[in-house]
Amino acid sequence: MSQLLRVQNFTVSRDGFGAGEGRSLEKPFGHADPGALMSWAGATASWPNRTDPGGSRGLDDYLTRDFHRNIGAEIMGRGKFGPQEGSWEDHEWQxxxxxxxxxxxxxxxxxxxxxxxxxxxxxxxxxVDADPATVLDRAKEAARGKDVRLGGGATIIRAFLEADLVDTLHVAVSEVELGSGVPFWKSPDELFDRFHRDVVPSPRGGVTHHLFWRK
Amino acid sequence: MSQLLRVQNFTVSRDGFGAGEGRSLEKPFGHADPGALMSWAGATASWPNRTDPGGSRGLDDYLTRDFHRNIGAEIMGRGKFGPQEGSWEDHEWQxxxxxxxxxxxxxxxxxxxxxxxxxxxxxxxxxVDADPATVLDRAKEAARGKDVRLGGGATIIRAFLEADLVDTLHVAVSEVELGSGVPFWKSPDELFDRFHRDVVPSPRGGVTHHLFWRK
Structure with a gap:
């Protein structure tokens, strides 16, 4: 099977923003509260950032535990890596x-x-300073036959969608409204021409999962 | 994390039977049509027995692709291994x-x-001729830290539930009715005293997924 480029556990507000405005070192998601936005994931047993034991093992956990399955590399935007802009003053930030x-x-x-x-x-x-197709080639090579995760944020995922390089997406639409921020979509139907979709409301509440795969 | 005993992709009829009556070499599921019972799984990209490419990558596929994740051993009943009963006449059947x-x-x-x-x-x-707890000990040792899959059939899963050894269950309830066969449950609520549950109808239709995990 060929290597897929997969978006996983990418959570957006009900009004389609991947993060809020005014992102900084203190507020990685700007005016958005990541705890509220990601609460569906934080409640699961398999959430990679989980620090305490326990957690649910139902539907939401199937989604968070797929995060690592058959992944050999991740691609992310600089905005996900850190809040700095422009040239690096030093390399202390990791x-x-x-x-x-x-x-x-x-x-x-x-x-x-x-x-x-x-x-x-x-x-x-x-x-890497290169276009999406070139970065994907490098990531696939590094992944040694496994899939590549497209980690976000919203702007990077849109760029890869525009270049038609994404194979599957899991977008979790939270009930939180942000009003403004980093836009991901106006509506899921922007993807319908190229992707099949399953819509699955979480039985635990608070979020609706949208699962897309290429037609 | 401790090793779990997991039931996965176990499909029962709407009236709670894991297989039909009259199982034989020609009819592994008796009067039940396994193609109809398992059609939800057969349509997914990750179904382990899939022979042709393609298939859906939505919700149902999250369930089938979890089949192998972190599994180090399987336990099954003799009825799943083959249709013979009593002493082995020879060892040709594999x-x-x-x-x-x-x-x-x-x-x-x-x-x-x-x-x-x-x-x-x-x-x-x-x-292995032993009680569930002893077989589980052997399987966990063989799994070297990974989880153990409880592969069925219905009778074996009931025995492990009775011994309170099961940690998570995914039971897919098909729309197919069998009327008679190997009973699994009268109703999912038999498990509610010991397990949390998510119920998720497949967006593709034909089956409702019941996901249980220990309280």
């Missing part, structure tokens, strides 16, 4: 995730401002 | 699955009529 990032694979950060690769635990971050 | 069984792990077949272990591709079948 992402939000501390010494044990939850990726456990090579990660390709798309940015016009490259810097040397570095490794934290079993995750290596590479910085 | 299961329904040909030279490439879809398990890829040790498999423990529970039976009062043991026979020597044998290996087909990367699956080794062991035959």
């Amino acid at each position: 992402g939000w995730w501390g010494d044990e990032p939850p990726f456990h694979t090579p990660v390709f950060v798309m940015t016009h401002h490259t810097r040397p690769s570095f490794t934290l635990s079993d995750t290596t971050f590479h910085f | 299961g329904w699955w040909g030279d490439e069984p879809p398990f890829h792990t040790p498999v423990f077949v529970m039976t009062h009529h043991t026979r020597p272990s044998f290996t087909l591709s990367d699956t080794t079948f062991h035959f």
